Amino acid sequence: MRRNGREGGWALISVLWGLVIISLVAGMMLSSARVSYRQAAYDVEEAQRQAAADAATVRAVLGLLDARPDHRWRVDGVPQAWAFDGREMRVAIQDEGGKIDLNASGEAAIRQLLTVVGGSGDLADKILDWRDQKGDAHRLHGATAGDYAAAGFDYLPRGGQLQSVDELKLVLGVGPEVFERIRSALTVFSGRSKVNLATAPEAVLEAVGGQNAATAAQTIAARQLSAAADQSQGQAIVAGVVASGIPIDGWAFSIAIESPDGRHLSDRVIRLTPKSFVPFLLQDLGIGAQQW
Numbered sequence: 018m019r020r021n022g023r024e025g026g027w028a029l030i031s032v033l034w035g036l037v038i039i040s041l042v043a044g045m046m047l048s049s050a051r052v053s054y055r056q057a058a059y060d061v062e063e064a065q066r067q068a069a070a071d072a073a074t075v076r077a078v079l080g081l082l083d084a085r086p087d088h089r090w091r092v093d094g095v096p097q098a099w100a101f102d103g104r105e106m107r108v109a110i111q112d113e114g115g116k117i118d119l120n121a122s123g124e125a126a127i128r129q130l131l132t133v134v135g136g137s138g139d140l141a142d143k144i145l146d147w148r149d150q151k152g153d154a155h156r157l158h159g160a161t162a163g164d165y166a167a168a169g170f171d172y173l174p175r176g177g178q179l180q181s182v183d184e185l186k187l188v189l190g191v192g193p194e195v196f197e198r199i200r201s202a203l204t205v206f207s208g209r210s211k212v213n214l215a216t217a218p219e220a221v222l223e224a225v226g227g228q229n230a231a232t233a234a235q236t237i238a239a240r241q242l243s244a245a246a247d248q249s250q251g252q253a254i255v256a257g258v259v260a261s262g263i264p265i266d267g268w269a270f271s272i273a274i275e276s277p278d279g280r281h282l283s284d285r286v287i288r289l290t291p292k293s294f295v296p297f298l299l300q301d302l303g304i305g306a307q308q309w
Contacts, residue, residue: 065104070283072101073108073274078287078297081110081259081270091257092270093216093240098277105277112254113269113286115216116204117224119185120148120178123210130224134198140190147174147188160189179205206269206286206300215240215254266291269300 076099080090090097093115096107117126128141139158146159155161162173168189175184182203185191202220212225222233240257253263266289274283286300 065102066282069101069104069106070274070285073099073106073283074272074285074287074299076101077108077110077270077272078289081265081289082296086258086261089258091240092254092259093237093257094218094273095237095257096273096275106282107275107277109273109275111218111271111273112213112216113204113206113271114209114213115218116207116221117202117212118207118209119144119182119203119205121208121210122212126212126225130199130202130220131195133220133223134195140195143190144185144188147185148177148179150174150176165189181205204269204271206271206288213254215252216257265289 077090077097080088080097081092083089090108090110092110092112094109094111096109099106099108117130119127124141124145127144131141131144142156142158143160146155146161150159150161160174165173170187170189172187174188179185182200182205185200185203186193186196199220201218202224212221214222214226217226219230219233219237222228222236223230226233226236228236237257252260254260259265269286269288271284271286273281275281287297288300289297
C-alpha cells in the first residue's frame with residue numbers, strides 16, 4: 018500500500034509538472050500571439066500611412082498642374098487641407114527654388130542664414146570647407162581632414178557636392194539645435210545660385226531678403242493678396258501659385274504631409290518631368306530618383 022501510495026504521489030507530481038509545462042507553453046504562445054498582433058496592427062497602420070502619403074503626393078502634383086489657375090495649390094509652403102479615406106491631412110508644397118541651395122549658392126547666403134539663426138562665421142567656414150575643401154587648403158575658421166581626425170571622426174570632409182541636407186549633420190560643429198533651425202531653409206535640389214523670393218520661406222526671407230521675423234511673416238501672408246497685374250507682367254509665381262503658361266518641367270518641390278494636430282506623416286521631394294506617362298520623379302535624398 019505504501020508503495021502504491023508513493024507511485025500515486027509521483028504520478029500526481031508528474032501530472033502537476035505537466036500542467037505547469039502546458040501553462041508555460043500556452044503563456045508563451047499567448048505572448049507571441051500578442052506580439053504578432055501588435056506587429057500586424059503596426060504594419061497595417063504603416064501601410065495606411067504610406068498609402069495616404071502617396072495619395073497626398075499625387076494630389077499635390079495634380080494641384081500643381083491643374084489647368085485652372087484658381088484651383089492650383091500654393092508652392093510657398095502654405096499648407097492645404099485635404100482628406101483621403103477618412104484621414105485628415107495638411108499638405109504643404111514648397112518650391113525648392115525658394116530655398117538656399119547648399120551646392121549652388123554663394124558664401125554670402127549661407128553666412129547670412131547662419132547669422133539669422135544665431136550661428137557663427139566659424140560654422141559657416143566649416144560648412145563651406147566641407148563642400149569646397151581640396152587638400153589642406155581651408156578657410157580661416159574651417160576644418161581640414163586633420164581636424165576631423167583629431168575630433169575622433171572616422172570620415173573626412175566630402176570636398177564636393179552634398180548629397181542631402183541631412184549630410185550637414187556630419188560637418189564638424191553642426192549640432193542638432195543649429196541643424197533644426199536651418200534645415201527648412203536649405204536644399205540640394207534646386208541647382209540655382211539665387212533663391213526665388215516669391216516662394217521663399219521665412220528663414221530665407223530673413224537671410225537673403227534682409228527682413229526680420231515679423232516682416233517675413235507679413236510677406237508670406239501678403240502673397241495671397243498679390244495684384245492681378247503681376248500676372249500680365251510675366252511673373253512666374255502669383256499669390257504663391259505658379260502662373261498660367263509658366264513651364265515648370267524640371268522644377269523640384271518638397272511635399273510635407275502632417276496630421277491636423279501637426280504630427281509629421283511624411284516628407285518627400287519630387288521633380289516634375291515633361292512626360293505625361295511619368296509626370297514626376299521621387300527624389301531619393303539627392304542620391305537618385307524613382308519613377309512614379
